[in-house]
Amino acid sequence: MFVTSLVFTSVLLSTANLIAHKLKYPGRMMLGLCLIFLFLGGSGFLAAVFPPVGWLALFLPVSLLIWKSTRRGPRLFLGLSLVATVVAFAIPSVSGYRAEQGFARLRARYPFESMEGRSPLVKASAREHSLSRASLDRLERQDQVSERWNRRGEVFRRLHEDSVGLFVRNFGFGVGRMIPLIPSESNLKIAGLSILQPGPRITRTGSPGEWGQPIASLMGEYDQLHDDSIIEFLEPRSFGYVKDRNHVAGFTPHQFLGLPDRSEWLKLQTLDLVGLLLHEEPRVYVSENLPRMDELRAAPTRPLDPFESVALASLQRGEDLWIVSDSGNIRMLGAIRSTKQCVVCHGGERGDLLGAFSYTLAVKDEPPVPATEQ
Numbered sequence: 001m002f003v004t005s006l007v008f009t010s011v012l013l014s015t016a017n018l019i020a021h022k023l024k025y026p027g028r029m030m031l032g033l034c035l036i037f038l039f040l041g042g043s044g045f046l047a048a049v050f051p052p053v054g055w056l057a058l059f060l061p062v063s064l065l066i067w068k069s070t071r072r073g074p075r076l077f078l079g080l081s082l083v084a085t086v087v088a089f090a091i092p093s094v095s096g097y098r099a100e101q102g103f104a105r106l107r108a109r110y111p112f113e114s115m116e117g118r119s120p121l122v123k124a125s126a127r128e129h130s131l132s133r134a135s136l137d138r139l140e141r142q143d144q145v146s147e148r149w150n151r152r153g154e155v156f157r158r159l160h161e162d163s164v165g166l167f168v169r170n171f172g173f174g175v176g177r178m179i180p181l182i183p184s185e186s187n188l189k190i191a192g193l194s195i196l197q198p199g200p201r202i203t204r205t206g207s208p209g210e211w212g213q214p215i216a217s218l219m220g221e222y223d224q225l226h227d228d229s230i231i232e233f234l235e236p237r238s239f240g241y242v243k244d245r246n247h248v249a250g251f252t253p254h255q256f257l258g259l260p261d262r263s264e265w266l267k268l269q270t271l272d273l274v275g276l277l278l279h280e281e282p283r284v285y286v287s288e289n290l291p292r293m294d295e296l297r298a299a300p301t302r303p304l305d306p307f308e309s310v311a312l313a314s315l316q317r318g319e320d321l322w323i324v325s326d327s328g329n330i331r332m333l334g335a336i337r338s339t340k341q342c343v344v345c346h347g348g349e350r351g352d353l354l355g356a357f358s359y360t361l362a363v364k365d366e367p368p369v370p371a372t373e374q
């Protein structure tokens with residue numbers, strides 16, 4: 001792009017000097033050409049895409065007018081046009097220099113970090129190769145999310161891996177002053193929220209045998225809720241730019257970025273993380289907030305209750321969700337499995353069980369009547 005800028009610059013420069021040389025009586029024609037230059041300079045395209053060329057297209061007609069008023073030879077114009085070129089490149093360079101200093105600060109603030117020794121590795125016992133259809137479907141949906149373009153990751157990539165490109169773009173020498181992709185504090189920061197558990201805890205635990213069957217007509221809603229929770233907790237943009245396990249920039253500990261509450265029928269009461277990696281035995285983190293790893297590392301934990309123990313055993317065998325229901329109260333355990341993205345930090349293989357969400361839910365209103373066959 002820098003080359004394109006230079007090409008444009010030389011075309012403009014030589015045209016302007018040709019005019020100065022060839023036209024003895026520049027009159028109307030010159031005015032016309034001046035207007036064309038002005039149009040080019042003013043046209044947002046040139047100015048936005050090649051800022052120095054935009055400036056030059058503005059300065060050259062002005063220089064032509066100045067030169068004409070002096071009634072001196074074309075050499076003077078050559079001098080004037082060169083000065084105009086220097087100024088046209090100097091203007092974006094000043095702002096570019098300031099931006100470079102900003103990038104250096106951002107690089108120091110969000111350096112490459114190694115996840116070695118920090119991200120807990122998956123345990124061999126988490127491997128289960130016969131995943132249920134529902135688990136495979138959910139993994140596929142998770143894959144689709146992780147394959148979505150991750151703008152924050154891309155901005156970190158540019159900050160660390162493409163400093164030459166950033167320099168060139170930002171000095172305005174080429175296309176790509178695509179503002180959202182220029183690293184800045186605002187497009188790199190992730191607001192760390194503490195979201196309170198939305199409802200009271202269901203105190204009755206009991207073994208699954210003491211609960212009834214889940215309300216079948218709500219199956220789609222349970223599924224959706226668990227999808228939403230995984231996405232909110234493990235939003236790919238919160239990982240930052242993950243080049244490999246030893247080079248991660250901008251990683252924000254897993255945390256809920258929003259409350260998963262889209263369901264028309266289900267009210268989320270509490271959602272706890274069942275950790276399978278950081279502790280010897282599976283533990284449930286206890287917090288007044290929806291799980292956020294920076295807080296949970298120091299939070300109290302409890303062992304699994306009878307419902308969770310039975311449900312977890314089923315997830316470990318490859319199941320996806322385990323749900324029981326009793327007079328409008330629902331308990332659900334949902335598997336958090338590894339996608340390819342997670343493997344970079346947590347090791348193991350796609351599909352391994354890394355954790356689970358333990359939900360307590362209430363039915364908001366009358367559940368929908370299941371469609372009956374006529």
Ligand code: HEC
Nearest residue numbers: 118119234239253275276277278293337341342345354355
């Ligand atoms: C860039 C590295 C990285 C990526 C990618 C990553 N994690 Fe993590 N994960 C961590 C770290 C580090 C921790 C430990 C807590 C901390 O320090 O924030 C962790 C903790 C966890 C925990 C809690 C473990 C426990 O026992 O408490 C779960 C569950 C988890 N990750 C699941 C996932 C899943 C699922 C994915 C993929 C969708 C994923 N992680 C992707 C770095 C990563």
